[in-house]
Amino acid sequence: MTFEDIDPSTPVLVGVGQVSERIGEPGYRCLSSVELAAAAAREAIADTGAVAATVAAAVDTVAGVRQFEISVPGAPAPLGRSTNYPRSVAVRVGATPGRAILEVAGGQGPQHLVNELAATIAAGDAQAVLVFGAEAISTTRHLAGAEDRPDFSETVEGDLEDRGFGLDGLASQFLAAHGLAGAPSQYALFDNARRARLRQTRQEYAAGMGALFAPFTKVAAANPHAAAPTERGAGELVTPTEKNRLIAEPYTRYVVAREKVNQGAAVLLMSVAAARRLGVPEEKWVFLHGHADLRERDLLDRGDLSTGPAAVMAARHALDLAGIGPDDLDAIDLYSCFPIAVSNVCDGLGLAADGTRELTVTGGLPFFGGAGNNYSTHAIAEVVRRLRARPGAYGMVGANGGMLSKYSVGVYSTTPCEWRPDESAALQAEIDAWPAVEQAVQADGWGTIETYTVKHGRGGNRTGIVVGRLEADGRRFLARTADGDEETLGLLSTGEPIGRRVHVRSFDVGNRVTVGDTGAGEPFPDGPAVPRDDHGRVPAHHDDHARTPPVDQAGEASSRGRAGREGGGAAGRRLRGGSDD
Numbered sequence: 001m002t003f004e005d006i007d008p009s010t011p012v013l014v015g016v017g018q019v020s021e022r023i024g025e026p027g028y029r030c031l032s033s034v035e036l037a038a039a040a041a042r043e044a045i046a047d048t049g050a051v052a053a054t055v056a057a058a059v060d061t062v063a064g065v066r067q068f069e070i071s072v073p074g075a076p077a078p079l080g081r082s083t084n085y086p087r088s089v090a091v092r093v094g095a096t097p098g099r100a101i102l103e104v105a106g107g108q109g110p111q112h113l114v115n116e117l118a119a120t121i122a123a124g125d126a127q128a129v130l131v132f133g134a135e136a137i138s139t140t141r142h143l144a145g146a147e148d149r150p151d152f153s154e155t156v157e158g159d160l161e162d163r164g165f166g167l168d169g170l171a172s173q174f175l176a177a178h179g180l181a182g183a184p185s186q187y188a189l190f191d192n193a194r195r196a197r198l199r200q201t202r203q204e205y206a207a208g209m210g211a212l213f214a215p216f217t218k219v220a221a222a223n224p225h226a227a228a229p230t231e232r233g234a235g236e237l238v239t240p241t242e243k244n245r246l247i248a249e250p251y252t253r254y255v256v257a258r259e260k261v262n263q264g265a266a267v268l269l270m271s272v273a274a275a276r277r278l279g280v281p282e283e284k285w286v287f288l289h290g291h292a293d294l295r296e297r298d299l300l301d302r303g304d305l306s307t308g309p310a311a312v313m314a315a316r317h318a319l320d321l322a323g324i325g326p327d328d329l330d331a332i333d334l335y336s337c338f339p340i341a342v343s344n345v346c347d348g349l350g351l352a353a354d355g356t357r358e359l360t361v362t363g364g365l366p367f368f369g370g371a372g373n374n375y376s377t378h379a380i381a382e383v384v385r386r387l388r389a390r391p392g393a394y395g396m397v398g399a400n401g402g403m404l405s406k407y408s409v410g411v412y413s414t415t416p417c418e419w420r421p422d423e424s425a426a427l428q429a430e431i432d433a434w435p436a437v438e439q440a441v442q443a444d445g446w447g448t449i450e451t452y453t454v455k456h457g458r459g460g461n462r463t464g465i466v467v468g469r470l471e472a473d474g475r476r477f478l479a480r481t482a483d484g485d486e487e488t489l490g491l492l493s494t495g496e497p498i499g500r501r502v503h504v505r506s507f508d509v510g511n512r513v514t515v516g517d518t519g520a521g522e523p524f525p526d527g528p529a530v531p532r533d534d535h536g537r538v539p540a541h542h543d544d545h546a547r548t549p550p551v552d553q554a555g556e557a558s559s560r561g562r563a564g565r566e567g568g569g570a571a572g573r574r575l576r577g578g579s580d581d
């Protein structure tokens with residue numbers, strides 16, 4: 001395949017842009033997420049090397065990645081927001097697209113949009129597509145309480161293909177009521193299960209997480225767009241200190257996605273025909289050689305909580321389509337909200353995760369910054385930049401959303417290639433046919449711990465969360481510890497809890513786990529009942545705190561004040577599982 005004989009409908013990435021700003025630094029402009037996305041989009045348009053106004057006018061489709069503050073029902077936006085984010089950005093860059101898309105929540109969004117809209121171009125249904133996203137969480141958090149805070153509200157007319165939150169099966173009042181409202185505690189369950197599978201001690205596993213992420217800090221330190229550009233050693237990353245407090249065991253703050261960022265990124269795709277017509281030089285062109293989008297089973301349905309096979313299948317399929325293996329990749333960016341998101345894919349692909357292989361091009365979500373759902377647009381932009389500098393080399397972006405729930409992959413190169421349809425649908429049917437683990441929504445009796453975490457609130461309060469199997473019939477249960485149950489917290493915080501025997505008891509407010517069958521026996525006095533028949537229902541966000549992540553991507557604070565809030569009284573206090581941080 002050469003540039004001369006390539007099909008004119010072939011999709012090609014022709015422009016990328018990234019912008020960022022840090023509070024307190026020279027040039028800080030207090031930009032809204034719309035302004036950050038627009039600045040990145042302008043950069044992507046200019047990056048084509050063609051006449052900017054002509055390129056902007058040719059954009060027929062815009063697709064916005066959802067910000068955290070519009071990713072969960074009831075999320076606050078203390079500085080206001082646009083009623084039509086994609087068109088707010090389009091107007092600013094001089095585009096008048098016929099189609100405007102607002103993608104569902106989730107970190108897979110950027111790569112998914114590139115995969116989907118490249119297919120749209122290949123089918124002849126679009127010619128020039130601008131994908132963008134941005135977060136101004138740092139600015140919003142900083143100014144939320146200020147008297148002279150800016151107002152980012154705007155009303156923009158025009159059609160909008162709003163795909164909704166897309167949180168079905170990812171978030172529910174049932175999960176939230178048992179402490180699983182935020183991403184750190186959800187992912188901690190997977191890392192602890194992986195540790196037990198590898199038969200490692202806590203110290204050994206922490207050392208591995210440190211070794212995995214220390215090289216990420218080095219990449220971040222060299223990246224002008226990084227939110228936390230500080231190089232740190234492996235030991236420093238995983239040693240709890242006042243600054244590096246425990247968030248959800250085994251995670252300290254340094255190994256958790258950092259959501260306080262002001263970052264925007266954009267990618268411009270075109271058909272080869274449009275790129276030629278608009279005068280985009282061929283040295284700017286980057287082709288999608290492989291792509292895949294797969295969804296894991298819902299958390300409590302998964303057979304093995306130590307691994308996320310759908311993500312690995314997606315990566316393998318994208319590489320297969322490209323006709324290469326992991327060793328052929330020159331640049332890799334694996335989504336890194338928590339260590340397991342990276343090590344799961346490394347385990348599956350046989351990639352070294354000890355620092356000998358670079359696994360991020362940006363610095364990763366804890367150090368570059370977890371730009372809400374939009375992190376991987378930055379990864380794509382950086383991979384494109386690197387591949388242009390190394391014609392013929394391959395790069396891969398793995399983008400993760402939910403609780404290791406959705407994985408989208410792109411394999412890129414400057415080498416021309418025709419559009420290659422993927423077989424994700426057939427693979428998805430295979431995944432969907434895997435048997436779901438039978439659940440005991442109301443769990444009573446003795447059981448065995450399958451995985452666990454202990455969440456640490458800012459004030460020192462702790463909540464233990466256990467996923468286990470009932471001895472009587474092997475059904476899976478979810479439970480949390482009662483308030484002040486130091487004995488059970490002690491079991492969960494030392495040695496190897498996985499495989500240990502515990503007692504679980506159901507109450508209206510949810511399941512409670514103890515090391516013995518006493519203590520959780522009294523009837524619970526009051527408090528709203530936990531919905532048990534609607535696992536897919538997304539809890540509304542009533543937190544008036546400035547932090548806005550959705551359940552999909554949330555910080556631990558996001559369950560405050562919603563389902564699972566328990567009543568008072570002595571027994572109530574004892575049974576209460578402790579608040580989020």
Ligand SMILES: CC(=O)SCCNC(=O)CCNC(=O)[C@H](O)C(C)(C)COP(=O)(O)OP(=O)(O)OC[C@H]1O[C@@H](n2cnc3c(N)ncnc32)[C@H](O)[C@@H]1OP(=O)(O)O
Pocket residue numbers: 023106107137138139141142182183184228243247253256257258259260261337370372400401402403549552553554555556557581
């Ligand atoms: C699929 C997925 O992507 S899942 C992942 C989704 N993302 C998440 O869930 C986000 C998870 N992270 C979080 O919730 C939070 O970062 C937490 C809970 C881990 C820590 O939050 P906090 O306790 O509020 O952290 P804290 O504010 O104390 O410190 C974080 C850093 O941000 C800095 N910071 C605080 N406010 C701001 C601000 N407005 N702007 C920029 N930086 C800020 C602090 O100075 C500190 O910097 P340092 O690293 O130099 O010490």
